[in-house]
């Protein structure tokens with residue numbers, strides 16, 4: 001059902017407002033995209049029965065990658081596939097779907113799950129002669145391809161392995177050997193990017209998401225989202241962060257000031273200081289425990305970073321910087337501290353590993369840690385090997401941040417993680433995987449209470465984009481961005497959170513998704 005009426009009451013609900021005056025309500029009234037009143041239905045409007053379902057302020061994912069997610073959804077997902085024949089069948093289906101000459105992309109295969117656990121022979125994909133096929137392995141460090149792709153590349157028939165790379169069975173290309181194959185992939189077109197963003201929005205609204213913070217926008221993404229907004233085809237809100245390496249676009253937006261086009265807002269720049277812990281690319285204060293010669297890498301010098309910061313400060317733009325390691329976080333805080341202005345709300349994206357001393361500086365300089373709970377539960381298995389027992393307490397310190405009074409916008413980093421806000425919320429309150437491991441949660445001293453976890457994906461995410469005065473809680477006069485669930489996730493068993501279904505997603509009063 002697609003309800004597009006201007007005004008209505010939502011009645012018989014379990015409404016969690018996050019508003020201190022009326023924390024729980026039974027009904028709310030919507031008029032012209034805004035919340036008109038709470039608990040006083042307007043008799044001249046029609047009423048929609050919520051059947052005691054739970055209604056929350058619209059869920060926000062504060063760290064998302066729309067275009068990448070949509071692109072991922074079009075690829076063949078080979079994760080957890082445990083037979084090579086099944087991989088073959090999935091490729092065959094996709095080839096049929098896209099037709100000759102089109103590229104076929106897949107990701108997530110892992111030969112250790114297959115019958116003989118060996119790399120495939122070249123014959124498997126060479127059966128497809130009319131389509132270049134590129135299937136990336138689960139770890140991203142190798143790809144499996146076919147003759148139709150190799151012929152288009154700079155490789156000649158002898159297939160010599162380049163420096164820092166290896167080629168196995170004439171079809172598996174490892175590390176640097178992947179580069180010549182990757183070069184043949186056509187550049188993302190405007191049309192593709194627009195379609196990916198639409199596909200991603202479609203999936204996001206089924207997850208109950210009303211708003212995403214899109215954490216790296218290039219000129220094609222910027223143009224595509226504007227096109228979609230202009231055509232009224234952007235169903236959810238999008239808070240864009242412009243990628244700092246796209247200098248022309250950065251200059252353009254900084255010169256023109258805060259930008260708003262219907263559901264699309266731009267007033268932030270995204271930068272990177274380091275990599276990730278999984279690949280030992282995060283910058284650490286002391287060496288990796290399982291690689292004593294390495295402290296990881298910083299991707300940018302202090303001076304370069306300071307220059308970006310200065311430009312953002314002058315234009316009154318928010319700076320959002322990816323920092324994972326304790327040294328990466330310290331560098332970011334050093335520069336943020338120098339540029340500090342009251343209420344500038346500069347963000348650290350991830351803030352995954354941080355010392356207490358630096359957390360105190362986050363408090364002092366009003367820095368906003370933007371965090372992704374399932375990164376913690378995805379990485380917890382190998383974290384001890386990577387950084388040693390003496391440092392694991394520095395990981396994903398949600399509770400300590402909130403005790404210092406900081407607000408944490410919550411996200412998924414989708415498509416790195418699944419993008420389902422229920423999975424993020426579950427990780428925030430349990431620090432367990434979906435099987436309930438480890439028993440009491442990994443470093444459970446940092447587990448969040450349910451209301452704080454909910455705020456990460458509503459009120460605090462709104463704060464992270466300067467919109468807590470119009471969204472993130474349910475109050476009269478606020479935008480009617482709402483999510484309706486079939487479970488009360490503030491009360492139910494943790495395992496039930498994972499199975500929670502979205503009943504409706506409402507943006508600006510419009511039901512963009514509903515099974516009501």
Ligand SMILES: [Zn+2]
Nearest residue numbers: 063065215413
């Ligand atoms: Zn990201």
